[in-house]
Amino acid sequence: METAVPPIVLDIDGTLTDAPGRLDPRVFDVLPTWDAPVVLATGKAFPYPVSLCHYIGIEQTVVAENGGVVLAAGEVSYNADRDAAQAAAEEFEARGGDIGWGEFDAVNKWRETEVAVNLSADEDLLREVAAEYDLDVLDTGYAYHVKTPGIEKGDGLRAICETLDLDPADFVAIGDSENDASTFEVAGRSYAVANADDVAKAAADEVLEESYMDGTLSVLDSLRER
Numbered sequence: 559m560e561t562a563v564p565p566i567v568l569d570i571d572g573t574l575t576d577a578p579g580r581l582d583p584r585v586f587d588v589l590p591t592w593d594a595p596v597v598l599a600t601g602k603a604f605p606y607p608v609s610l611c612h613y614i615g616i617e618q619t620v621v622a623e624n625g626g627v628v629l630a631a632g633e634v635s636y637n638a639d640r641d642a643a644q645a646a647a648e649e650f651e652a653r654g655g656d657i658g659w660g661e662f663d664a665v666n667k668w669r670e671t672e673v674a675v676n677l678s679a680d681e682d683l684l685r686e687v688a689a690e691y692d693l694d695v696l697d698t699g700y701a702y703h704v705k706t707p708g709i710e711k712g713d714g715l716r717a718i719c720e721t722l723d724l725d726p727a728d729f730v731a732i733g734d735s736e737n738d739a740s741t742f743e744v745a746g747r748s749y750a751v752a753n754a755d756d757v758a759k760a761a762a763d764e765v766l767e768e769s770y771m772d773g774t775l776s777v778l779d780s781l782r783e784r
């Protein structure tokens with residue numbers, strides 16, 4: 559007899575996407591039919607994972623902005639505010655830095671608790687300014703995130719588990735970058751896809767042989783076949 563699948567917590571960029579960040583269409587098959595809670599935990603601004611859940615057709619159970627915003631069972635919590643990150647971003651630009659998203663900045667327009675900066679930006683200058691404002695800079699491989707220290711995706715997963723009366727130790731986590739290390743610590747079992755950065759690989763229980771959605775599906779398929 560097959561055992562029930564576990565709840566899962568999935569990073570988006572680099573884990574459910576290809577290298578440039580395009581969603582892998584196989585998520586439309588595997589996630590709506592997953593017979594346990596699915597949490598999307600991302601660095602993306604809050605509306606992105608909410609819309610992704612909507613269009614995939616799954617419950618909106620989301621950690622966004624690296625833990626800054628959490629949504630479960632219709633309850634939303636904000637665990638940081640954007641003001642300090644915004645001030646640092648403005649200082650970065652005053653010193654000649656470029657946030658790098660062009661005229662219309664959809665990356666930050668609806669971001670409530672941090673500021674994300676294009677990887678083309680001057681990293682040394684960004685880190686220097688962020689440090690002056692006592693902020694962290696996370697490099698996800700898709701953007702630099704200027705954020706409040708101590709607020710992480712893993713905290714969001716814990717909060718969701720309290721809301722939904724789940725045990726984080728039952729969760730299987732999959733991710734690709736340093737912003738997933740906290741999720742890996744909170745979840746019971748964790749996997750880094752082959753394209754993951756060194757921090758994620760070191761934090762994961764297991765590093766997968768396959769990259770991106772191929773890696774993610776290898777875990778989900780084997781969980782289904784148990």
Ligand SMILES: O=C(O)COP(=O)(O)O
Pocket residue numbers: 569570571572599600601602603698699700701702735737
């Ligand atoms: O927004 C990013 O920079 C990365 O997003 P992710 O956490 O879903 O990989």
Ligand SMILES: [Mg+2]
Pocket residue numbers: 569570571572573698733734735
């Ligand atoms: Mg990622």
